[in-house]
Amino acid sequence: MRKIIQIVSIPVFILLFFSCSKAEEPALTPLGAKEISGETLWNRITADSDYTQYSYWPGHEGLQPGQSPHGLYHRIFVNRALMEALPVNGNTAPDGTIVVKENYTSSKELASITVMAKADGYDKENNDWFWAKYAPNGDIQAQGSPKGCILCHEGMKNNDYIIVRPLDEPVK
Ligand code: HEC
Numbered sequence: 235m236r237k238i239i240q241i242v243s244i245p246v247f248i249l250l251f252f253s254c255s256k257a258e259e260p261a262l263t264p265l266g267a268k269e270i271s272g273e274t275l276w277n278r279i280t281a282d283s284d285y286t287q288y289s290y291w292p293g294h295e296g297l298q299p300g301q302s303p304h305g306l307y308h309r310i311f312v313n314r315a316l317m318e319a320l321p322v323n324g325n326t327a328p329d330g331t332i333v334v335k336e337n338y339t340s341s342k343e344l345a346s347i348t349v350m351a352k353a354d355g356y357d358k359e360n361n362d363w364f365w366a367k368y369a370p371n372g373d374i375q376a377q378g379s380p381k382g383c384i385l386c387h388e389g390m391k392n393n394d395y396i397i398v399r400p401l402d403e404p405v406k
């Protein structure tokens with residue numbers, strides 16, 4: 235009898251282990267400079283690692299009021315490459331960082347998804363960020379090094395183009 239219980243409990247434990255760890259964001263090799271594109275990045279934040287499982291920016295959780303031009307409300311998700319590095323001395327996000335910003339209309343409908351992803355060697359002049367904008371269904375609306383994104387975010391070059399929060403701010 236004990237043996238049967240033991241035999242039965244093994245798959246149960248395995249099942250429990252996988253069902254509990256399912257939501258955990260996998261540690262993935264960062265997309266390389268040659269590999270990164272609107273398409274590979276969309277796959278990375280959906281199929282490879284669902285961005286809605288990432289952490290919110292610490293201190294900036296859930297739906298937040300936003301500024302132009304991104305929409306009236308937003309939610310910002312940060313992947314583990316950056317989360318594990320926070321607070322970053324020198325204000326430079328590590329290779330593999332992905333920041334996903336969902337942009338909502340005044341009636342709180344998802345309007346677009348804007349993403350910044352660090353790919354070592356992709357764009358040395360602009361701190362190696364790959365920029366992308368998607369429709370909610372994943373259609374690519376902008377990708378690569380769009381001037382618009384860079385010109386506006388450049389105002390925060392001393393914080394690695396990140397606007398919403400100082401990278402070196404301690405995480406509570
Ligand atoms: C006119 C200025 C402006 C332009 C153009 C712009 N942004 Fe932003 N962006 C902001 C502001 C301001 C924030 C801070 C959050 C907020 O208030 O919406 C932000 C935040 C973000 C964030 C969250 C990380 C952070 O920096 O705080 C991402 C990701 C992002 N933008 C991506 C993009 C992409 C991709 C483009 C181009 C398609 C773009 N942005 C164009 C102003 C701009």
